[in-house]
Amino acid sequence: MRKEKTIDFQIKWAWHSISRMYNAYAARFDTTMAVGYVLLNIDMENGTPATKIAPLLGMEPRSLVRMLKNLEEKGLIKREVSESDKRFVRIVLTELGKEKRELAREGVISFNTMIRDKIPLEKLVTFFEVIKDINKLVEEENQKLKAGETTADLE
Secondary structure, three states: OOHHHOHHHHHHHHHHHHHHHHHHHHHOOOOOHHHHHHHHOOOOOOOEEHHHHHHHHOOOHHHHHHHHHHHHHOOOEEEEEOOOOOOOEEEEEOHHHHHHHHHHHHHHHHHHHHHHHHOOHHHHHHHHHHHHHHHHHHHHHHHHHHHHHHHHHHO
């Protein structure tokens, strides 16, 4: 089977195209798609607990720690430590972070509007159904693999 005919190739190829487009958009505002994605997942008003951000993004916690440090150094976020429990850290957007978040949001809206204007609703509904099914199947397979690793580790 040619790689162009595989499902994973098509998904990865589409994501790389989208990623390049978002990075070109973000570069105009001296940022990156990854930064925008993190900012979009931080609650504008109340901030977001640091422990909740990695799962929202599908990132490993170690990768997120580096990203948050970088965002803090750029003045986009700040960390607020709870008075009652020093282990609890909330990530809050600075004014600059809110500005960059809004630019990222506009980019996402623009992309989605472009797609919705060019692709008929019925096709998009089918796409969402199929991608949801693929995600479910992949997650089930990941659970089986995890269970297999755990069982093998006990032997």
